Amino acid sequence: MIKIKRIFTYVFLSIASLISIFPFLWMLVSMTNSSVDVTKGRLLPGTHFIENLKELFATVDLIPAFVNSTIIAFVTTFLTLLIASLAGYGFEMHRSRGKDFVFNLLLLSLMIPFAAIMIPLYRFFGNITSVFPAIGIDTLSAAILPTVTTAFFIFFFRQNTKMFPKELIEAGRIDGLSELGIFFRIYVPTMKTTYAAAAIIAFMNSWNNYLWPLVILQSPEKKTIPLLISNLGAGYAPDYGVIMTAIVIATLPTAIVFFFMQKHFVAGMMGSVKG
Amino acid sequence: MGHLLKKNTIGWFFILISVLAIGLFYFYPMIQALLLSFQSGMGANLQYVGLDNYVRLWNDPSFMAALGNTCIYLIVQVPIMIMLALVFSVLLNDTTLKFKGLFRTAIFLPCVTSLVAYSVIFKYLFGVDGLVNYFLVKLGWMTEAINWLADPLWAKVIIILAITWRWTGYNMIFYLSALQNVDRTIYEAARIDGASNLQQFFHITVPMLKPIILFTSITSTIGTLQIFDEVMNITNGGPGNATLSISQYIYFLSFKYTPDFGYAATVSYVIVVLIVVLSIIQFRVAGDRND
Numbered sequence: 001m002i003k004i005k006r007i008f009t010y011v012f013l014s015i016a017s018l019i020s021i022f023p024f025l026w027m028l029v030s031m032t033n034s035s036v037d038v039t040k041g042r043l044l045p046g047t048h049f050i051e052n053l054k055e056l057f058a059t060v061d062l063i064p065a066f067v068n069s070t071i072i073a074f075v076t077t078f079l080t081l082l083i084a085s086l087a088g089y090g091f092e093m094h095r096s097r098g099k100d101f102v103f104n105l106l107l108l109s110l111m112i113p114f115a116a117i118m119i120p121l122y123r124f125f126g127n128i129t130s131v132f133p134a135i136g137i138d139t140l141s142a143a144i145l146p147t148v149t150t151a152f153f154i155f156f157f158r159q160n161t162k163m164f165p166k167e168l169i170e171a172g173r174i175d176g177l178s179e180l181g182i183f184f185r186i187y188v189p190t191m192k193t194t195y196a197a198a199a200i201i202a203f204m205n206s207w208n209n210y211l212w213p214l215v216i217l218q219s220p221e222k223k224t225i226p227l228l229i230s231n232l233g234a235g236y237a238p239d240y241g242v243i244m245t246a247i248v249i250a251t252l253p254t255a256i257v258f259f260f261m262q263k264h265f266v267a268g269m270m271g272s273v274k275g
Numbered sequence: 276m277g278h279l280l281k282k283n284t285i286g287w288f289f290i291l292i293s294v295l296a297i298g299l300f301y302f303y304p305m306i307q308a309l310l311l312s313f314q315s316g317m318g319a320n321l322q323y324v325g326l327d328n329y330v331r332l333w334n335d336p337s338f339m340a341a342l343g344n345t346c347i348y349l350i351v352q353v354p355i356m357i358m359l360a361l362v363f364s365v366l367l368n369d370t371t372l373k374f375k376g377l378f379r380t381a382i383f384l385p386c387v388t389s390l391v392a393y394s395v396i397f398k399y400l401f402g403v404d405g406l407v408n409y410f411l412v413k414l415g416w417m418t419e420a421i422n423w424l425a426d427p428l429w430a431k432v433i434i435i436l437a438i439t440w441r442w443t444g445y446n447m448i449f450y451l452s453a454l455q456n457v458d459r460t461i462y463e464a465a466r467i468d469g470a471s472n473l474q475q476f477f478h479i480t481v482p483m484l485k486p487i488i489l490f491t492s493i494t495s496t497i498g499t500l501q502i503f504d505e506v507m508n509i510t511n512g513g514p515g516n517a518t519l520s521i522s523q524y525i526y527f528l529s530f531k532y533t534p535d536f537g538y539a540a541t542v543s544y545v546i547v548v549l550i551v552v553l554s555i556i557q558f559r560v561a562g563d564r565n566d
Contacts, residue, residue: 013367014378017377087290087294091289102290106293113497117305119308210503232395266448
């Protein structure tokens with residue numbers, strides 16, 4: 001009886017794992033096959049990879065999109081970490097009733113759906129375009145700015161700061177460091193793993209973001225990878241091999257980040273719920 | 276006193292950028308959206324029209340379709356996903372199970388893909404000449420290919436399948452980590468008392484994980500209510516309006532149809548109200564069981 005149950009568990013988990021992995025395997029295999037072979041259900045690697053790659057570079061501007069996505073993701077990650085960790089530190093280390101109230105208010109913003117603020121944000125960036133063209137509509141700055149401060153990361157840093165040894169701060173004060181000096185010289189190096197976890201999640205979110213870039217970035221040379229992928233699939237006679245190649249290239253950065261930093265990624269998710 | 280005052284001021288300095296940014300990029304637009312919802316007009320030419328937009332909601336078949344679809348996604352998808360994630364985590368929490376790491380990584384893997392990338396893959400998997408049709412016909416389970424995404428019911432099913440594929444492993448990780456903190460002797464005691472696996476699941480595991488289940492239910496609810504990337508890239512809302520979501524309808528109202536920012540803002544407030552109401556209900560339900 002126990003044995004049957006055990007076998008059932010293995011079969012169930014194997015099927016679930018297979019379903020989870022299958023789209024990945026399919027896209028990897030399809031990247032090396034011609035469009036016809038993909039529709040014929042070929043599940044073995046082929047010899048079309050170089051042709052698909054050439055065709056992809058001939059039809060779309062992959063490199064600029066890749067560069068745009070990279071710039072946006074790196075700047076967003078850097079600013080998110082800086083702003084959120086300053087705030088998390090400030091809320092936890094300098095507690096007062098007023099700040100607790102402000103903190104709860106900031107948490108409320110997690111309930112605000114992006115769709116609800118999308119149009120006012122678009123109009124806001126539209127209005128400032130004539131005054132500050134550098135951060136107006138159709139600029140990478142506009143794609144970055146509204147995404148760098150989320151209550152999630154402030155909450156995350158505050159939760160993780162609870163474990164931070166406060167004696168280190170006193171030691172820093174005695175050594176004559178300024179409050180900002182304490183933050184950058186003592187807090188930041190000590191919290192490396194927290195920063196790593198937050199960086200992975202921020203990078204993935206930014207790299208994969210779709211709706212806001214779709215709204216704010218309009219000219220073709222400003223497109224990001226998700227916008228490009230989305231457009232590739234919109235044609236009437238799609239070349240499956242080529243599209244799969246593009247999707248693999250688009251997924252590669254986050255997949256690499258995930259594989260090398262799996263532990264930090266999971267730690268980051270958990271950091272958001274632990275009490 | 277002077278020192279205390281200084282410390283407090285510096286504390287405010289640390290949180291200043293966040294407060295300003297969240298005020299500017301979340302709360303100010305929320306108020307703007309509320310004001311917009313009482314205005315109507317084409318593009319930038321807006322006039323106050325009172326409650327007209329809210330009245331228009333009731334007579335707008337596209338809105339009703341979007342609202343209905345989004346609610347279907349929510350009602351069907353969130354419970355299935357939460358249940359499935361719980362089952363996976365309980366199975367994977369068994370210390371005697373082999374290949375645990377492998378299963379866990381495999382089931383978790385989908386959440387590294389971008390929503391757009393996996394949506395496009397799902398679109399082709401379930402296309403008329405897609406892989407699913409090819410194998411179902413080849414295996415003789417179907418006589419001819421089904422145009423899954425052109426069928427109002429199947430298209431919804433595919434969307435639900437897609438979200439479940441993407442997010443189940445994500446939720447599983449939360450339960451798995453929480454289960455590792457549960458004292459195993461409780462299960463041993465239950466087993467000695469003759470509790471079946473199913474009884475252990477509903478009387479020990481579920482109550483223990485309640486806070487995490489509440490957390491994942493609320494985040495999943497908020498996420499599903501805002502669903503956009505999948506419908507946009509798998510079905511583009513079709514066939515007809517059969518898979519149109521509220522977020523997508525807002526996008527269409529603002530950037531695809533003749534732009535009516537006022538009415539789009541009105542529609543967006545429906546999501547706000549839904550999120551607030553459902554979150555309160557979820558807190559209440561979880562709170563009641565607590566007593």
